[in-house]
Amino acid sequence: MDREQAGTLFKQFLNVLPLGLATRMHIFTDADADGLPAGALLLRSLHAAGYLNVTVETRGKFENAWMPTVHERLRRLAPEALLIVDLGARPDTILPGVATLLIDHHAPFGTPPGATLLTSYGTEPTATSGLLALWCAQAVAPAVAADLEWMAAISLLSDLGDKAPFAELAEGKKRFGATALKDLTSLLNAPRRTAAGDATVAMDLLLRVDTPKQALAEPSAELASLRTAKAEVAAALAIACKSPPRFSSRWREELGADLIAVRIDTPCQVHPLVAQIWRPRFPKAVVFGVNVGFRPGYVHFAGRAPKSVNLVHFLRAHTPAGADGTFGGGHDQASGGALPIALWNSFALEMGWGPELQVGVKA
Ligand SMILES: [Mn+2]
Structure with a gap:
């Protein structure tokens, strides 16, 4: 085109x-x-x-x-x-x-x-x-x-x-x-x-x-x-950046990369920024910002991958039954999705992340 x-x-x-x-x-x-x-x-x-x-x-x-x-x-x-x-x-x-x-x-x-x-x-x-x-x-x-x-x-x-x-x-x-x-x-x-x-x-x-x-x-x-909005986002991002990365090597063979998740909890859409910020620290891994506070009842996540990894292919191959049509959209090296909490929890286990990525249902 x-x-x-x-x-x-x-x-x-x-x-x-x-x-x-x-x-x-x-x-x-x-x-x-x-x-x-x-x-x-x-x-x-x-x-x-x-x-x-x-x-x-x-x-x-x-x-x-x-x-x-x-x-x-x-x-x-x-x-x-x-x-x-x-x-x-x-x-x-x-x-x-x-x-x-x-x-x-x-x-x-x-x-x-x-x-x-x-x-x-x-x-x-x-x-x-x-x-x-x-x-x-x-x-x-x-x-x-x-x-x-x-x-x-x-x-x-x-x-x-x-x-x-x-x-x-x-x-x-x-x-x-x-x-x-x-x-x-x-x-x-x-x-x-x-x-x-x-x-x-x-x-x-x-x-x-x-x-x-x-x-x-x-x-x-x-x-x-716009300035007020920018300040709100910067404050949310500053807090989100304090979350630690969690590692999984389960898909190393299929992907040629480890999966890293950074769990955050904010109504602001900073999960893609969190993934981007952690990327240089782990340039060979796929890094996900995982936001459990963006939308009630859902987990939204955004991943960034190295050039050698096609994240769209990987996510579309691992789409949980019941996910909506947005899962694995985006770009080959920048993709993600949104899942209801129950689906997220089983997806997070499949990805190989531990209990830190399991989300409790808020009362
Ligand atoms: Mn665009």
Whole structure:
């Protein structure tokens, strides 16, 4: 998937919408600093291209695009077209009869019947959703896309880091300043990690401003709220980082790596950060942040693996019966899942972790 293919696929999707520019279109996107700029780029370029009935929303805490509660909410908006962005790809229908385009870069489970999947998965280097959205924007509103190219740079910084091998990142840093882009990325990523997990304010900011400098300019209600969110997450992470790592060598032969779990207990989504923080200490092992306090009744975990390990394959091969469709999603070296407590406990035993990873049911 390259720029040209993405643009062509996007235009094809738009061109067959029966109501054309009048189509009521809704964008449902991930709440991180990849999904946010992707959603903002799509909305702003579609508006510029004359599609005036376009709305955008970020997913809430625990939400994905395949939950009945989410479908109900989306249905009330009565969209005639849906863009599902940075939220993975699964074979199940989202809204029956509604033209659907998925824009994504995660390892797909399948494509909903009748939907179009625009994915960079399988292409190296793998473009982020924000970069795919920029390529789509360039195809329908090149002037707006040129002005907002920095949003794709933010998505690259957020998902792939400072060394992401895409010209759009180098270009973005040159035009808009590496520090401003980094600061903004970190602020945009904060709200979805808080206990409330609502990133609406981050999207509002991206819909309002035209440059990173403007986004960081005071006074700003959105910015104040992002700063508060960042402080909440930092405090939760500081506590989580005190938890010790627990080891299992049970799958060493199959995986070529040991499994390390760090158990934490916080309503904040810091388990992926905990895994990332411990990774350099154990570069040859798979490290999981295991959060028993994120969602009542559930254990959420996020793993980071060395290049030699395909964590998606491993987790999909060991998916417990009864797990939901998110288990083993993500990327080959960054995957995880969520399990009800009883299922987690048997999964943790199978992984070879000891009693420290067994979770009691809270009364
Ligand atoms: Mn992403």
